[in-house]
Amino acid sequence: MLTTVVFDVDETLVDLRPAVTAGLEVVLAQMRRLTPAAVEVTLADLESDWGAVFGDLAAAPVAEIRRAALARSLERAGLGAHLDEISAMFFARRFALTRPFADTLPALAALRQRWTLGLATNGNSRAERCGLAGEFAFEVYAHCDGVPKKPAPDFYAAVCAAAGADPAKVVHVGDNPAHDVVGAQRAGLRAVWLNRRGERLPTDVLPDAVVTTLTELPSVLADLSGEADLPPFIRRCSGETSRVDV
Numbered sequence: 001m002l003t004t005v006v007f008d009v010d011e012t013l014v015d016l017r018p019a020v021t022a023g024l025e026v027v028l029a030q031m032r033r034l035t036p037a038a039v040e041v042t043l044a045d046l047e048s049d050w051g052a053v054f055g056d057l058a059a060a061p062v063a064e065i066r067r068a069a070l071a072r073s074l075e076r077a078g079l080g081a082h083l084d085e086i087s088a089m090f091f092a093r094r095f096a097l098t099r100p101f102a103d104t105l106p107a108l109a110a111l112r113q114r115w116t117l118g119l120a121t122n123g124n125s126r127a128e129r130c131g132l133a134g135e136f137a138f139e140v141y142a143h144c145d146g147v148p149k150k151p152a153p154d155f156y157a158a159v160c161a162a163a164g165a166d167p168a169k170v171v172h173v174g175d176n177p178a179h180d181v182v183g184a185q186r187a188g189l190r191a192v193w194l195n196r197r198g199e200r201l202p203t204d205v206l207p208d209a210v211v212t213t214l215t216e217l218p219s220v221l222a223d224l225s226g227e228a229d230l231p232p233f234i235r236r237c238s239g240e241t242s243r244v245d246v
């Protein structure tokens, strides 16, 4: 019997993109206050700096990746010495604006009537800093207590240990096909893909269910729970509302 639902955070429960953009706008404004050389630097430059450093640092803590990206941005205008002060400005703005999507808190309230709820993230969106304090029975953060990042099996082992539940009793909900769906299923959990933006799923990824809003979760999870004893093929191919179109 399924007992536990664990949620990814960034872009699943919290609307991270506007907060990051606002943080970068603060950085750019401060750079331009500090030197005329920064007038040539654009928001697109700052956004591209994250992508430029991410590949080499993918396994690192997110805060470390962001700091490396900001260092690259500041060097564009000879402002490398201001990294500490400008990093602090970025993170203050980013966390001040990182808030739940409109469907998040109502969905959690509804689900809590029946399920044990958990949070599990690769990022640094801690519940108490993102409007989610007190919402979860357990929280798992990569890089805390030696936990690796998703999609590592040990990440999901840590999730199940925190939940006090076997993998077969846990459903993971998230927006990233590789991390939140494939990683969770390989570790023996069920996986629901949240597709808020109408994106296409790689054809080799087969979530146990797909939703476009968190509002759909109570009924979708009830369906999954009712089918818990069926073989995976039957489970994945039954139910028009939750099947994957691949």
Ligand SMILES: [Mg+2]
Binding pocket: 008, 009, 010, 011, 012, 174, 175, 176
């Ligand atoms: Mg996410």
